[in-house]
Amino acid sequence: MDKGPTDKHSREFPAGFAWGVSTSSHQVEGNNSNNQWSAWEKAGRIKSRDQVGLACDWWTNAEQDFDLAKTLGINALRLSVEWSRIEPSENIWDNEALQRYRAMLVALHARGLRPFVTLHHFTNPLWFEAKGAFASPESVPLFERFTRRVVEALGDLCCDWSTFNEPNVYVSLGYFLGEFPPGKKGRFIQAARVTENLCRAHAAAYRAIHEFQPNAQVGWAQHYVVFKPRNKESAIDRWMTRFIDRRFNDNFADCIRTGRAPFPLDLLGHSLPEVKDTCDYVGINYYIRLRVGFSLRARKTMYFEFTVPPHKPQGDPGIEIPYGEAFPKGLRHAVRRFLPFNKPLYILENGVPDRADRLRPWLLESTFQQMHRLLSEGADLRGYFHWTLADNFEWNEGWHLRFGLFELDPETQTRRPRPSADVYARLIRETTVAVALNQDLPLVHAEER
Ligand code: IFM
Numbered sequence: 277m278d279k280g281p282t283d284k285h286s287r288e289f290p291a292g293f294a295w296g297v298s299t300s301s302h303q304v305e306g307n308n309s310n311n312q313w314s315a316w317e318k319a320g321r322i323k324s325r326d327q328v329g330l331a332c333d334w335w336t337n338a339e340q341d342f343d344l345a346k347t348l349g350i351n352a353l354r355l356s357v358e359w360s361r362i363e364p365s366e367n368i369w370d371n372e373a374l375q376r377y378r379a380m381l382v383a384l385h386a387r388g389l390r391p392f393v394t395l396h397h398f399t400n401p402l403w404f405e406a407k408g409a410f411a412s413p414e415s416v417p418l419f420e421r422f423t424r425r426v427v428e429a430l431g432d433l434c435c436d437w438s439t440f441n442e443p444n445v446y447v448s449l450g451y452f453l454g455e456f457p458p459g460k461k462g463r464f465i466q467a468a469r470v471t472e473n474l475c476r477a478h479a480a481a482y483r484a485i486h487e488f489q490p491n492a493q494v495g496w497a498q499h500y501v502v503f504k505p506r507n508k509e510s511a512i513d514r515w516m517t518r519f520i521d522r523r524f525n526d527n528f529a530d531c532i533r534t535g536r537a538p539f540p541l542d543l544l545g546h547s548l549p550e551v552k553d554t555c556d557y558v559g560i561n562y563y564i565r566l567r568v569g570f571s572l573r574a575r576k577t578m579y580f581e582f583t584v585p586p587h588k589p590q591g592d593p594g595i596e597i598p599y600g601e602a603f604p605k606g607l608r609h610a611v612r613r614f615l616p617f618n619k620p621l622y623i624l625e626n627g628v629p630d631r632a633d634r635l636r637p638w639l640l641e642s643t644f645q646q647m648h649r650l651l652s653e654g655a656d657l658r659g660y661f662h663w664t665l666a667d668n669f670e671w672n673e674g675w676h677l678r679f680g681l682f683e684l685d686p687e688t689q690t691r692r693p694r695p696s697a698d699v700y701a702r703l704i705r706e707t708t709v710a711v712a713l714n715q716d717l718p719l720v721h722a723e724e725r
Contacts, residue, residue, distance in 0.1 A: 326674025564600025
């Protein structure tokens, strides 16, 4: 069957579009024992009581998963470096760890996979956590120094950097809801201070990377949730929805765009002019829609009750709270929210917890439709990364939530493709490459690249 550009089923994506999968160090490497998440696990705080163990065994054999990734026909892969391996004690550097990351990046290039490297994906070295992590202003120079080391060691092998993964999740779950370490609840002002330090650390890292690599592309990954009032007739539900939407989706991003300090520190006269405009792209991690309502039952979440109507598509539920409604159309909300940056946009994460692969094929298909629509409307989308390649350790849900295109048995380390792996590969094969705007490129099939 002709899948050429004139085929009505073909979908055009710009030349150079990054098709990838996304991962993070603690979730895939295995045997990380020197960060605050391993301490959290030892303290019995993983709800499923699972242990990360070997995870996907990347520290010894990431290459087997790079081979799997290649079978999907993708051209990019996102991973993160583990600060606690590279700087195991304050200002003591482990060159072997850096060499291992070099070997991974070389292995990616050898397979035609463009590496996207995240510097911080939720984990802190124990020594850094003991100093107060990003609640302390000292975190800014410490993160900058770490960034310099990494970029000096790996910069010849990577141009695409994310400073922080989901700073809004790190802050909300660590300082409001107490679900992530350090397990603090309702610390409104401290959370704002942490956000402020994360913004400063991001800006310092942005400049440090550019000093070393003027052409680097540096951004961060913003988690975006579509919030909707549970009852649109209820003024309190509407107010709570607006509040959480602004606080969660905009706080960090607004600081980077405008140089304003996070709420409520902006009202106390703080500002962050050095942070303004420190990104070359915005990375969007989009998964779910949640209904928001007031409930006296929801004391744990400060009376914000998050629900999913029973008739809406949902992947596997979390152990205590719903993961959320799978709502591919919400990608449009996410992209629209970050258009004011006027920067390229990457979907750095998207997926669904779905052990039985009931929803994932539909989610992939629908997300491709949304991206295609967004591109045809002029959105500057440059890449899509599915979360994730093989099932990995889902933070405080442990092995309970399975996001992989490949099913993983963590005991035996065997992998089996879910039907979605083929679906993703097919969708990529069927894309065609359009004439890139303002460039004189011929119209060619993706297969011919
Ligand atoms: O596994 C996480 C990832 O670490 C950050 N973004 C969401 C994913 C799925 O919940």
